[in-house]
Amino acid sequence: MATLLFHQTLLHQKIFQWPWLAQLAIYLFLLLFSFSLLVLGLSFLEREFSESNPLKLLLSLSPLCLAHALWLGHVYFLHDFRAELTWSILWGIIFILIIIKPISGTPRPLNKIVRNWSNLKPKTMAFLLGSGVLIVYNIISIGIITPSCPLTGDEPHYLLITTSLLQDRDTDLANNFQNKDYLIFYPGQLSPHTFPGRKNGSAYSRHGPGLPLLLLPTLVLARQIAPVFPSKNSFRKITIWLSRWPITLFSALLVSFFFLVIVKIFNHKTLSFFLALFFGLSPPLIFYSYLIYPEIPAALILLICFWISISRERTSFLTWKILIGSLGLAFLPWLGVKYIPGTVVGIIVLGGYGLTSLRKQRKTRFLALIAFFLPLVLSGSFLTLYTLKIYGSFSPVSFYRGTTPGEHVSHFFHFSPLEFFRCALGYFFDQRAGLLPYNLIFFLTLAGAFIFIRTKLKIFLPLLAFLGSYWGFTSLGYYWGGYCPPGRTLLPLIWIFWLLVTAAIVNHRPLTRLQKAIFIYLFSLTCLLTGTVLTHPEFLYHLNLSFSFNSEGLVSHLFQALSNHFINFTLLIPHLSSLSLF
DSSP, X not given: OHHHHHHSSTHHHHHTTSOHHHHHHHHHHHHHHHHHHHHHHXXXXXXXXXXXXXXXXXXXXXXXXXXXXXXXXXXXXXXXXXHHHHHTHHHHHHIIIIIXXXXXXXXXXXXXXXXXXXTSOHHHHHHHHHHHHHHHHXXXXXXXXXXXXXXXXXXXHHHHHHHXXXXXXXXXXXXXXXXXXXGGTOOSOOOOOEEOOSSTTOOXXXXXXXXXXXXXXXXXXXXXXXXXXXXXXXXXXXXXXXXXXXXXXXXXXXXXXXXXXXXXXXXXXXXXXXXXXXXXXXXXXXXXXXXXXXXXXXHHXXXXXXXXXXXXXXXXXXXXXXXXXXXXXXXXXXXXXXXXXHHHHHHHHHHHHHHHHTTTOHHHHHHHHHXXXXXXXXXXXXXXXXXXXXXXXXXXXXXXXXXXXTOOGGGTOOOOHHHXXXXXXXXXXXXXXXXXXXXXXXXXXXXXXXXXXXXXXXXXXXXXXXXXXXXXXXXXXXXXXXXXXXXXXXXXXXXXXXXXXXXXXXXXXXXXXXHHHHHHHHHHHHHHHHHHHHXXXXXXXXXXXXXXXXXXXXXXXXXXXXXXXXXXXXXXXXXXXXXXXX
16 A cells, blocks of 8 residues: 555655655654554454454464565565566465455354355355356456457467367368458467478468367357457457467366365365465466466366366266266377377276276166267277378378478487486476466475375375376476467366365365464465566567577576565575577
C-alpha cells in the first residue's frame, strides 16, 4: 500500500526532490501506517488476535515484508519503475489473508461455510473446481484482465495442420504454405516446420497430428462464428480464442482429476481442494492453460491412467475404465513420438491394474482383455502405416527428419553422462526453462518423495516409473521447449510434482510455526511471480532455448527485471540451458 501511495501518484515527483533522510522518514511512516491498518482490520475479524503469539504474527506477515523489500529495491536501485509490477503484491496479500489464515481463530460464518463445503461429494467438488478454473483460463485466454497472448512458437503450426485436415483432408502442408492459409490466425510470414515426404513436393510437419485432431471441432465452430465480425483483427482474435477452447477444457479436467486423485490417496477433501486450486492457478499450468501445445492432453491422459490404477474397487465399470485408459494410451504417441516411453509405462501400470482386478471376475475377463489390447494394437498399426505411407519408413524418428538422407539417430540424442545430468537438472532448476524458479512450492518435492516412500510405496513406484522413463528420455536430447513459457518439458508429468508437494503438506499437519512460515513464504512468493508474469507475459519467452549462441544470453527476462543493486537473481538461480557448461 505504501508503494502504491508513493509511486502511483504525482506525489512521488515532489518527494524524490527531498533529502534521502526525509524520503526514508516519510516512507517508513507510510509503511507503519499501512501495517497498522492491516492489523486493525484483522483485529475485528479475529477474536483470538489479542492472544496471538507476537512471533507467530511476525512470521505470518513476514512474506509481505520480504516482497515489499524486493519491490523497494527494484524501485530505488538502478531500475526504472514499472507501476504494474507493484500491483502483483496484492496477489500475495489476498492469498495470505484469505487462504492461508496466518492468524489463529476463524470467524464462525467462515467455519460454517467450510463445514458445509466439506460435506459435498468429491465428484461435486471436482466439477465445481473444474468449472471455476475453466472460466479463469478462458478469461486469461481472451485477454479481458491480463494481456492476450498471440500465437507463438509451435502454436500456429498445430493450427495449420488442423486447417489442412479441415480443408484438404490430409497433413501435407505444401499447398497450405503456398496459399498462406495461416494468415487467418497468424499475421506475417510463418517459417515452415516441415520435412519432405515420399511424394514429390510434399511437406509434412514435424509435429504429430494428434493435437490437430483434437482442435478440429472448435476450428469448425470458429469458421462458422468468426465471419460475423467484420474486421480482420476481430476475426483473428475470435478464431484463436475458439481454437484454444479444447486446451482450456483439458487443463480444467487435469485439475479436477488431480483433485480426485489426492482425495483418493490422502482422504482430505477441503485441503485437497485448495491445493488443487492453487496448482491450477500457478505456474506452469497457468501459463499453458490456453496455449496450443500437446503437453496438457498428454498430462491428462497419464493422470487418468494413474487414477484408474489406484481405483481398486471391483465394479461393473471395470471394463469401461480399462477401455478409457487404453484409448488414451493408444492416442498418446499421436501427440508426439517423445511420449512413447510414457505410453510404455502407462501400459504396464494399466495392465497391472487390470490383471489384479480381473483375478476373480471371469465373466468380464475376456471383454476387459479386448478393451485393453484392441485400441493399442489398432493405434500402433495405424501409426506405423501412417509413417510408412508418408516417409517410407517404420521409424517414428521420421517425423523429425522426413526422408532426408544421412541423418542418424545420434543427431537427435546425446549419450554423454554430463550432458544427460545437465539437461535433467536444467528442466527443473534452470532460470529460463525450469519448473522451480517460477513455482517455489516445488522445493517440497523431495520431502514429498521421502514421505511417499515411507508411507505409500506401492503408489510411489508407478510415479517413479513415469518420472524415470519420460524425464530420462527427454534428458537424452536438448529439448528446452523453444519459444514458449518455462516448464514445457516436464509439463506432462506436472501432476506427479503436485502429488509430491501435496504429500509433504498433508503429512505435516498440524504445522509447526517454522513450517507455517516456510509454506507461507513459498505460496506468497509464487503468487507474486504469477501475478507479475500474467501482467507481463513477455518475461516468459526466450528466443530459441536450444542454442547457446542466442543473442539474448542465458538469463531470464523475469529475474533480470526483478534484480536490483543488492540482489541479482540471475546470478543466484542456475542457468543450465547452455551447451558450453561442460
